[in-house]
Amino acid sequence: MSKRNPLYDFKWCPGCGDFGVKVAIEQALAQRTAERGDSIEKTVIVAGIGCSGNLVHLQEGPQPFGIHGIHGRTLPVAYGIKSGRPDLNVLVVSGDGDFLSIGAEHIGPQARRNLDVTVVVMDNGIYGLTKGQASPTTNVDVVTSTTRYGKLDEKMNPYLFFLGAGVGYLNSQMSSRVKDLAAAIKAAMDYPGFSIVHVQSPCTTYNDTYALLKGDEKQGIEPLAFPIPDSHDAGDLIAAVNLVRTNRIPIGQIYRREGESVPGHERLARAKVNAGVGQASVEELLTGMLITA
Template sequence: MSAKNPEYDFKWCPGCGDFGVRRALESAIQQRHADTGIAIENNVVVAGIGCSGNMVHLLEGDQPFGIHGVHGRTLPIAMGVKMTNPDLNVVVVAGDGDFLSIGLEHIGPQAGRNLNVCAVVMDNGVYGLTKGQSSPTSEIGMITSSTPYGKVEEKTHPLSLYLTLGVSYIASAMSSKVKDLATTIVDAMEHPGFSIVHVQSPCTTYNDTYELLKGSVKKGIEPQAWAIPDDHNSSDIRAASDLLSRGGIPLGLLYKDTTRPDFQSRIDSMTNMSGSKSTQDILDMLAI
């Protein structure tokens, strides 16, 4: 919304990582506008259901178009938008519950098609909006409202998963590093194919992981997050895989493959093969 809307009463909790992601996304959309001159109305933000999905209502400044759909279906909705009008810049915003639990089935097919949209995934390792249940990225053994005796499942490793499914652009980021994140989102939006920016965006109410991510010298906590070295060859899938095997949470551009055609190019080459008959042609052929 461009101005304060008294009817809209949703709020993120103080300190929520999603504030940083919002500032980064606003800045990335503005940056793209400044770089290309393409109108803000040419952007479509497709939001999932959860705290992070409310991003689409909370963006400040000139307003892009938005869809706030149903739980887990951001990617196919985004496909519908993008394949109707390839000139639009389509950005998905979703959380780990929406994207990796109920919505997991949609990542593989879009990776295979190389759908040219950018997904910004806000990972807080918990279901926040429904008040603190376990999510695919919650740690095993974690006590949550739905796992009172500890989480039973192993946690999902999203970056490995994306790499395995064939996503052609994978970056990992921290919500608190807004400037880096904005630069990454601009780069991901420009990538001609399916890009995912996976953001650690802690939930200060149910799963505050700031300290674990950044570490604490005082408490003797080693930081989980670490920067991907400058000499990493992001076009080398094996190098990307090796990085992930080091554990923790690497930050930066993990993998980028610009050699594969995007979905629209694939459709265009198929279109060139079809004979393209009109309704009248077919009726004439059927005439008795």
């Protein structure tokens, strides 16, 4: 909405990875609505707090609904929307601070519910909006404003964390490869269940990892990111775990649970049908409490 809205006063830094994610989401949503003949208003973007969450205000073109709430609570908000309105397409946009630190407690419950939403995590390995503090995905020993003597905690491996939590669909991408990213987000939205697209989206101001990710032959830097080989069986959880047991960043489809994935709301609907429950009226319930003396 920013182009139409002069009052909106947030800007990403030049070169921020989140620009690429924004374009990829626009493309994925355009493709999805065109394919399904849906209106864009059937999509809700749930945004976390941090640089990444501001994406919801920056979407260009046809406008989806959005909700930009409080720090760390994107998944519960999405759960509320999806549980009452399974007809809506819900997309969560969040960062490593919002999603993996303050919001990490919500990943397990939603994975176990197989909440039918897609999460796009913009991982820049730093708290950018608060100007450069260590996040769960900041490397150990790195000096930041809150780790003057080097970061004491080990870096979190988000992929291993997601797989352990029971996430059914996991894809890893880079913000600079917009076309691949758009395709991954689109596929994740089509997946019936909880899906995460984890994106390396560097912060050019506080943690510029572009060179590290892509490598630099001249400087003798091996690329941190590597394409997932075609031989990888994404349907095999053990293979997926072995793939991500590394400090390097695999790019591509890490895991896709084989067999039927039943989203939580469908499981509930089926259980209700099986139990044959209808809505008892208040009058009927009160009548059951009548004193008959």
